[in-house]
Amino acid sequence: MALRDIVIFPDPRLREISQPVETIDEEIRTLVSDMQETMYYNEGAGLAAVQVGAHRCIFIADPVLAGGTREDPTLVYINPEILDSEGDQVGDEGCLSFPGIFVPVPRPSKVTIRAMGMDGETFEQTGEGILARAFLHETEHLNGQLLIDKVGRLKAQFIKRKLKRAADKK
Numbered sequence: 001m002a003l004r005d006i007v008i009f010p011d012p013r014l015r016e017i018s019q020p021v022e023t024i025d026e027e028i029r030t031l032v033s034d035m036q037e038t039m040y041y042n043e044g045a046g047l048a049a050v051q052v053g054a055h056r057c058i059f060i061a062d063p064v065l066a067g068g069t070r071e072d073p074t075l076v077y078i079n080p081e082i083l084d085s086e087g088d089q090v091g092d093e094g095c096l097s098f099p100g101i102f103v104p105v106p107r108p109s110k111v112t113i114r115a116m117g118m119d120g121e122t123f124e125q126t127g128e129g130i131l132a133r134a135f136l137h138e139t140e141h142l143n144g145q146l147l148i149d150k151v152g153r154l155k156a157q158f159i160k161r162k163l164k165r166a167a168d169k170k
């Protein structure tokens with residue numbers, strides 16, 4: 001496993017569309033295991049492949065989001081597709097590509113996803129609360145959509161300024 005660099009907004013790579021995965025080969029297995037190491041190292045709850053600069057339709061999530069523990073296998077979603085959503089929730093949302101930013105984003109409270117697992121089998125899963133939020137947030141990454149698209153214009157300007165200041169300091 002290897003730690004990969006997180007792509008930080010406004011890097012244009014975050015806007016590129018990810019490509020579906022056809023076979024789970026060594027390259028994909030390495031990518032997913034690197035993503036796991038990178039997510040946990042950066043204390044993220046979810047991570048899309050695009051955030052480490054790999055434009056493949058893959059995201060992972062911390063099993064804690066599904067009521068498990070950190071010792072459980074990391075949740076892996078390949079070629080994910082949102083099938084259904086219902087209800088409402090508002091909560092603060094963050095993203096490893098927007099370090100230090102947490103903004104309230106209204107989302108459905110219950111979301112059903114279809115995806116392929118690392119075993120190549122397709123599965124469906126319904127997530128509630130924070131897991132539902134992660135399904136939507138991470139699937140949007142694969143389409144080049146970002147947290148900043150979910151907030152109003154003023155808040156978006158604030159986020160841009162804050163990240164620019166942080167980048168200038170480096």
Ligand code: NI
Pocket residue numbers: 094095096097137138141
């Ligand atoms: Ni994100």
